[in-house]
Amino acid sequence: xxxxxxxxxxxxxxxxxxxxxxxxxxxxxxxxxxxxxxxxxxxxxxxxxxxxxxxxxxxxxxxxxxxxxxxxxxxxxx
Numbered sequence: 843x844x845x846x847x848x849x850x851x852x853x854x855x856x857x858x859x860x861x862x863x864x865x866x867x868x869x870x871x872x873x874x875x876x877x878x879x880x881x882x883x884x885x886x887x888x889x890x891x892x893x894x895x896x897x898x899x900x901x902x903x904x905x906x907x908x909x910x911x912x913x914x915x916x917x918x919x920x
Contacts, residue, residue, distance in 0.1 A: 847892060847896075848889060848892060851888050851892065852885060852888075855881075855884060855885060855888060859877075859881055
């Protein structure tokens with residue numbers, strides 16, 4: 843699941859950069875190394891943000907499950 847989301851985001855980033863390439867072809871011929879650095883850094887930032895978001899969602903769902911289960915046990919015992 844995480845891999846599918848990451849591949850979709852990577853495709854979105856590459857599509858956006860494809861439009862940038864078409865718009866700035868002359869600039870890219872002279873500054874290709876800068877473009878590759880920007881591409882790699884942006885993919886890394888998206889991967890880190892996605893990873894932390896998924897961990898947050900996992901923690902929130904686990905926390906909700908634990909608290910609801912504890913409430914159920916308290917109601918059952920009383």
